Amino acid sequence: MEYILNKSKVRTTEHAKINDLHLDLDIPKITNFSNFNVSGIDYKEYDSNEFESRIGLILPKSHNLDIDVTKDGDISISYDIDNILVDNININVAKNINTNITIKYTSTKDIYHISKLNLNIDTSSKVIVNYVNLISRNSKSFIAIESNVLGNLEVNLIDMGGNTKVNNYYSNIVGEQAKSTLNNIYIAKDNDVVDMNYYVGLTNRNDEGYINVSGVLDDNAHKNFKGIIDFIKGSSKSIGKELEKVTLLSDTSITKSLPVLLCHEEDVEGAHGVSTGKIDNDKLFYMMSRGITYKEALILIIKSDFDIALNKLTDKEKEEIENIIEERI
Amino acid sequence: MAKTQVSIDTNIYNIKAKDESILKTYGLTEQVVREISKLKGEPDWILDIRLKGLKLFYELENPTWGPDLSMLHIEEIATYVKPNSNMERSWEDIPDEIKNTFDRLGIPEAEKKSLAGVGAQFDSEMVYHNLEEELKSKGVIYCNFDEAIFKYPELFKKYFMKAVPINDHKYIALHYALFSGGSFIYIPKGVKLDMPLQSYFRLNAPGAGQFEHTLIIVEDDASLEFIEGCSAPGYNDLNLHAGCVELFVGKNAYLRFSTIENWSRNMLNLNTKKCIVDAHGKIEWITGSFGSKISMLYPLSILNGEGATCEYTGISFAGKGQNLDTGLKVVLNAPKTNLFVDSKSISKDGGICTFRSNVDVMKNAHKANLALSCESLMLDSESKSDTIPFNDIRVDDITFSHEATIGKISDEMIFYLMSRGLDEEEAKALIVRGFAEPISKSFPVEYAVEMNRLINLELEGTIG
Numbered sequence: 001m002e003y004i005l006n007k008s009k010v011r012t013t014e015h016a017k018i019n020d021l022h023l024d025l026d027i028p029k030i031t032n033f034s035n036f037n038v039s040g041i042d043y044k045e046y047d048s049n050e051f052e053s054r055i056g057l058i059l060p061k062s063h064n065l066d067i068d069v070t071k072d073g074d075i076s077i078s079y080d081i082d083n084i085l086v087d088n089i090n091i092n093v094a095k096n097i098n099t100n101i102t103i104k105y106t107s108t109k110d111i112y113h114i115s116k117l118n119l120n121i122d123t124s125s126k127v128i129v130n131y132v133n134l135i136s137r138n139s140k141s142f143i144a145i146e147s148n149v150l151g152n153l154e155v156n157l158i159d160m161g162g163n164t165k166v167n168n169y170y171s172n173i174v175g176e177q178a179k180s181t182l183n184n185i186y187i188a189k190d191n192d193v194v195d196m197n198y199y200v201g202l203t204n205r206n207d208e209g210y211i212n213v214s215g216v217l218d219d220n221a222h223k224n225f226k227g228i229i230d231f232i233k234g235s236s237k238s239i240g241k242e243l244e245k246v247t248l249l250s251d252t253s254i255t256k257s258l259p260v261l262l263c264h265e266e267d268v269e270g271a272h273g274v275s276t277g278k279i280d281n282d283k284l285f286y287m288m289s290r291g292i293t294y295k296e297a298l299i300l301i302i303k304s305d306f307d308i309a310l311n312k313l314t315d316k317e318k319e320e321i322e323n324i325i326e327e328r329i
Numbered sequence: 330m331a332k333t334q335v336s337i338d339t340n341i342y343n344i345k346a347k348d349e350s351i352l353k354t355y356g357l358t359e360q361v362v363r364e365i366s367k368l369k370g371e372p373d374w375i376l377d378i379r380l381k382g383l384k385l386f387y388e389l390e391n392p393t394w395g396p397d398l399s400m401l402h403i404e405e406i407a408t409y410v411k412p413n414s415n416m417e418r419s420w421e422d423i424p425d426e427i428k429n430t431f432d433r434l435g436i437p438e439a440e441k442k443s444l445a446g447v448g449a450q451f452d453s454e455m456v457y458h459n460l461e462e463e464l465k466s467k468g469v470i471y472c473n474f475d476e477a478i479f480k481y482p483e484l485f486k487k488y489f490m491k492a493v494p495i496n497d498h499k500y501i502a503l504h505y506a507l508f509s510g511g512s513f514i515y516i517p518k519g520v521k522l523d524m525p526l527q528s529y530f531r532l533n534a535p536g537a538g539q540f541e542h543t544l545i546i547v548e549d550d551a552s553l554e555f556i557e558g559c560s561a562p563g564y565n566d567l568n569l570h571a572g573c574v575e576l577f578v579g580k581n582a583y584l585r586f587s588t589i590e591n592w593s594r595n596m597l598n599l600n601t602k603k604c605i606v607d608a609h610g611k612i613e614w615i616t617g618s619f620g621s622k623i624s625m626l627y628p629l630s631i632l633n634g635e636g637a638t639c640e641y642t643g644i645s646f647a648g649k650g651q652n653l654d655t656g657l658k659v660v661l662n663a664p665k666t667n668l669f670v671d672s673k674s675i676s677k678d679g680g681i682c683t684f685r686s687n688v689d690v691m692k693n694a695h696k697a698n699l700a701l702s703c704e705s706l707m708l709d710s711e712s713k714s715d716t717i718p719f720n721d722i723r724v725d726d727i728t729f730s731h732e733a734t735i736g737k738i739s740d741e742m743i744f745y746l747m748s749r750g751l752d753e754e755e756a757k758a759l760i761v762r763g764f765a766e767p768i769s770k771s772f773p774v775e776y777a778v779e780m781n782r783l784i785n786l787e788l789e790g791t792i793g
Contacts, residue, residue, distance in 0.1 A: 011394035016687060016719050019394075231735070233710060248725035251692065261716040263735045266707035270735035272716070278725050 005056045006197040008226045010260045018256045021195040028084045033063040040075040043067045053116040053144035054168045062086040069093040074100045081107040090118045097125040110138040117145045125151035128312050135161035144168040150175030156309040159186040160324050169198040179208040183309040187328045188221035199228045202235040211242035214305045217253035228260045236267040246276045346430045346533050352411040356404035365409050382505030389499035396623045396652045407537040410452035427451050446471045448528035453509040470515035474542050477513035492575040492603040500599040504540050504571045511541035518548040525554035536566030542573045549579035556587045563593035576604035585613040592620035600626050608634025615771045616643035619783045629658040632666040641670045644768040646787045647680030656685040661694040670701040676712035686718040703733040
């Protein structure tokens with residue numbers, strides 16, 4: 001069945017073929033799910049008869065978790081998926097909380113993962129979410145993250161699993177002096193499809209919103225990036241920036257970008273930057289002249305680009321991801 | 330300290346010449362299309378194009394992006410307005426009412442001082458076209474577009490509609506149904522013009538449309554600077570501009586296409602411009618967009634030859650009630666092609682400026698070099714400034730960078746200027762002119778002056 005997904009809030013010419021993602025999907029029947037683990041916090045688990053996210057998938061069943069964070073500390077949530085998981089996690093973080101949340105998805109078989117993460121961050125809280133997708137190579141992943149931010153939120157979306165990665169990030173920065181940052185890294189190869197549709201709305205004075213994406217494209221992979229920084233009236237003295245870096249390892253991959261800045265407030269600082277190209281030959285030459293092989297140098301440079309999203313992980317978690325990066329490259 | 334007053338003749342663009350047109354048609358019907366074609370005595374193949382455009386206009390939809398165009402009702406537009414003048418080679422032969430308009434716009438004076446040739450269109454028809462005799466002897470052609478159909482049929486057929494196809498979008502279909510006037514320019518191989526040619530398009534009649542077609546061929550090793558001026562007086566009725574520009578730049582050839590557009594605030598400006606550039610050729614777009622109610626204008630450059638270059642330098646200034654959606658499209662379709670973009674926009678009093686770009690880097694564009702920079706300046710928080718760039722890259726060994734910034738006039742700058750004796754409003758005005766300076770410097774000096782005058786006009790009442 002053909003689905004039209006991840007519709008861009010700002011439309012451009014249809015000729016560009018980036019406004020919407022057209023995908024043929026054969027979504028399996030959704031079954032009850034229990035193979036998950038939560039540590040460091042109490043939670044409420046329940047099934048729901050409806051699921052809908054900004055990606056545009058409407059499904060009849062989901063596995064839900066509600067989590068209220070009222071104390072500092074680390075939280076870990078992990079899912080191991082056997083066939084299909086449609087999950088909805090709602091996390092409410094109270095005022096003045098400092099927390100680090102890691103959510104990890106794995107699978108050994110090729111599966112469907114369709115998820116929605118809702119984050120409500122209250123004032124003066126500092127929250128880091130490491131969202132790690134490590135599902136199997138030929139799986140399909142649909143990740144929607146929504147946030148209302150009064151405090152400071154950093155989401156690190158480490159998107160290593162699957163051959164179809166459809167991501168949606170929608171962040172409303174509603175507090176004064178609030179901050180929302182998305183750091184997203186990915187690797188796509190073969191005939192992979194990556195579609196990213198990201199929105200950060202700044203609504204109040206002195207807000208900060210950042211979208212940082214770094215990815216590697218190889219073979220015939222196809223990537224769409226749709227990013228919007230929206231300075232809404234009232235967001236004076238706010239800063240909003242989006243930066244996309246694409247490293248191309250093949251001349252048959254396709255990279256499309258629509259990095260949008262919308263501005264309805266005069267006293268703001270907005271910027272976007274796109275950088276696309278091969279690995280810097282000077283960097284490669286420098287490393288190889290010091291005895292490092294081409295492949296080792298390539299991996300080192302990519303790991304360095306990916307550090308934006310990996311540096312908040314524990315050493316053990318980081319090592320696991322870096323091993324996967326080496327495998328994929 | 331006494332405040333410096335900038336003296337501006339605000340009336341020159343708003344001169345309303347008495348409407349002495351001798352024929353007007355309204356709307357778009359087969360009867361209208363046939364009437365225009367018959368009046369011009371065109372061959373059947375041109376009529377067939379017009380009829381195809383008519384059919385496509387009603388089949389195609391408005392764009393699903395950009396400003397809302399639903400206010401346009403073609404049946405209310407005077408789609409052909411024949412002025413009370415023939416095509417003349419001397420200003421003295423043009424009726425006073427029309428000549429006075431161009432006099433006040435400074436066109437005959439500019440022709441004497443700094444132009445190699447001038448074309449002037451009033452409503453739907455060219456009323457004046459002239460070219461230096463020396464250039465004629467070198468084989469340069471600069472004439473009324475309609476005239477070229479008959480005088481240069483082979484050249485005309487070779488290039489007409491080859492850059493801009495009839496089914497590109499709804500308003501180019503409309504253009505091909507109704508095209509009238511415009512300029513035809515041919516620069517032979519190796520001929521380099523020292524002074525620019527200028528065509529000026531004046532839409533005088535209220536509620537009218539203008540559909541001129543400009544076709545420029547710059548052969549190998551030749552060079553040309555062309556200036557396009559557009560203006561209209563303000564009326565309450567909606568006016569429409571759906572012109573078309575087709576440009577062909579040969580090997581090692583150079584074309585600078587400069588536009589200063591100051592349509593009135595009741596104008597929908599839906600112009601289409603395309604350029605095809607051969608190896609090591611260069612197209613430079615210099616654009617100043619000041620007028621119109623809505624503009625949707627994105628000149629397309631197709632870089633087909635190795636080492637071809639496109640440079641785009643543009644400024645938009647949107648005030649109250651204006652929605653200027655402008656930018657560019659580029660297809661890099663050969664190795665070592667180059668694209669350099671420097672775009673600036675200023676919005677104030679609720680005006681909306683949108684920069685929209687569409688860059689396609691094709692598979693064979695190895696070692697292409699692209700650098701895009703967009704800067705927006707907001708003068709108040711009632712206005713909007715959006716940047717919507719799209720990039721599609723199909724090759725790995727390119728250098729590509731795109732930067733955009735949005736900002737206000739910095740308090741530090743104002744403080745510095747005020748500490749040197751300027752008041753706040755003068756300081757702001759100076760900063761705005763400084764922001765626009767890299768663009769105005771790209772125009773010939775007379776036109777840079779005109780652009781600065783337009784900026785002063787826009788700032789008047791708000792700043793100083």
